Amino acid sequence: MMFSKGLEGVVAAHTAISHVDGNKGKLLYRGYDAGELARTKSFEEVAYLLLNGELPSNQQLETFTFELVKKRKLLSALDNVITSLPKELEIMDVLRTCISCLNPQTNWPPTKEEAIHLIALFPTIIAAWIRYENGEKPIKPDQTLGHVENYLYMINGEIPTNAHSSALTAYLILTMEHGMNASTFAARVVSSTESDLPSAICGALGAMKGPLHGGAPTGVLQLLDDVTSHAEGPEKLLRQKLERGEKLMGFGHRVYKTTDPRASALRDVLSSSGGEDHTLSKAVEVEKTATLLLAEYKPGRALHVNVEYYAATVMDALSFKSEWFTPTFCVSRVVGWCAHVLEQAEDNRIFRPDQEYIGVRER
Ligand SMILES: CC(C)(COP(=O)(O)OP(=O)(O)OC[C@H]1O[C@@H](n2cnc3c(N)ncnc32)[C@H](O)[C@@H]1OP(=O)(O)O)[C@@H](O)C(=O)NCCC(=O)NCCS
Known part of the structure; x- marks a missing residue:
């Protein structure tokens, strides 16, 4: 069996x-x-x-x-x-x-x-x-x-x-x-x-x-906070994390071997809703850098953004605990x-x- x-x-x-x-x-x-x-x-x-x-x-x-x-x-x-x-x-x-x-x-x-x-x-x-x-x-x-x-x-x-x-x-x-x-x-x-x-x-x-x-998008909010407050910019901190073998929260999925469609749909809805959302623009920028670095450090693993990543920006905009x-x-x-x-x-x-x-x- x-x-x-x-x-x-x-x-x-x-x-x-x-x-x-x-x-x-x-x-x-x-x-x-x-x-x-x-x-x-x-x-x-x-x-x-x-x-x-x-x-x-x-x-x-x-x-x-x-x-x-x-x-x-x-x-x-x-x-x-x-x-x-x-x-x-x-x-x-x-x-x-x-x-x-x-x-x-x-x-x-x-x-x-x-x-x-x-x-x-x-x-x-x-x-x-x-x-x-x-x-x-x-x-x-x-x-x-x-x-x-x-x-x-x-x-x-x-x-x-x-x-x-x-x-x-x-x-x-x-x-x-x-x-x-x-x-x-x-x-x-x-x-x-x-x-x-x-x-x-x-x-x-x-x-x-x-x-x-x-799960919880908490880890994503932490990641966004860490990378954007890092003195030498997001890329440096993301590289340090990957070199230490840490996982980047909000990336990777057991089923999706490309961008999680829920993440891209949520990003589009949030981006088109007009208002100034600081966390969202930060997230979009960090996503681009993180995707490139994941391909560099984990070749062949197909690691892309997942729904938790943009869920975090929704929770943040709503001031949810x-x-x-x-x-x-x-x-x-x-x-x-x-x-x-x-x-x-x-x-x-x-x-x-x-x-x-x-x-x-x-x-
Ligand atoms: C979602 C997740 C649990 C899927 O796990 P999985 O399918 O079992 O994949 P694995 O954990 O076996 O990872 C496979 C490889 O990719 C790497 N990897 C997976 N997700 C990664 C991430 N977010 N950042 C960096 N590396 C990652 C693993 O280190 C592993 O590398 P290795 O083969 O060199 O050891 C995993 O991608 C993860 O922990 N992501 C971060 C947490 C997260 O965003 N969770 C919400 C999911 S909706």
Whole structure:
């Protein structure tokens, strides 16, 4: 029997949700280019597409948006949970705890209505915790705002600028779905036992919390700070790092052997949004130098910029704290998880891989 560590190269599911082509640097959601969707569509439209397979008509979008808005409210049971949790918890733990407190509406099969409820609740839970942790009262969702604007509003108490909401929208669309990554796989495995949707999403959240997956653009912001404050300029410091064998944060990807299409789409959206963004211009300049140096120091490794790199500039523009980065990633990825759980349920078979025993034989 073949063994593949980390299941690399093993096809674990058939899917019609997204297609990742690492060699060509393409990411398609239901056949549509994710970068193009990020440039032209709203969070709600792309979430609808991933859950339903087609972009919505005006009427369908209206109904979907209405459902999302209706389910944003923080249930009083969750409010009680949040205010009873110790403040030192990480937001990912709070999110996982709150989702596990939800009473599944149905056990099996999961429904789109439940998925919409979870997608609607994520921003509300995160924002409520951020405020609570800071000794402030949670801000009630504003029914007139879109999903992304409302998330920023519930955190800051102010209607966000267009530049801020479009930057975050682009980031959230580009990270909504990415094939059989660890958290999505975890969600499908839980769901394959005919368990309920909140349990599958708790499994995914547990997987996403790990630093090898949720990652964080924190390292990128540190890199940008270091290189631009270096007395002898970016190139010198980048060379020093590479000569010491350090990795440059925001570069390289297991799947993409060319520029991560999410990174270039995010760079384009941010660059075209007009305003003066110092971190962004710094990032664009450092990317050029770093790409040349990576080719020089690591020939044949195909190391290019990845989505975390420009995600860092979005987080920086929004003045988000680093603890908010991974939960914010979940605001988008919960859509992909739900789409995969619904797809798993359409043609389910319980996951049960084999193992190869390498311990002591009978004794
Ligand atoms: C993303 C990542 C984990 C992919 O890892 P991987 O596919 O397992 O690739 P490896 O870590 O085996 O790297 C292969 C080679 O490229 C080098 N390399 C990979 N990423 C590098 C980076 N960002 N900077 C410098 N060198 C890098 C490795 O040192 C290794 O070199 P070697 O063969 O001389 O030892 C890796 O590129 C990385 O750690 N990047 C930086 C962190 C980051 O940006 N993470 C966000 C990902 S979305």
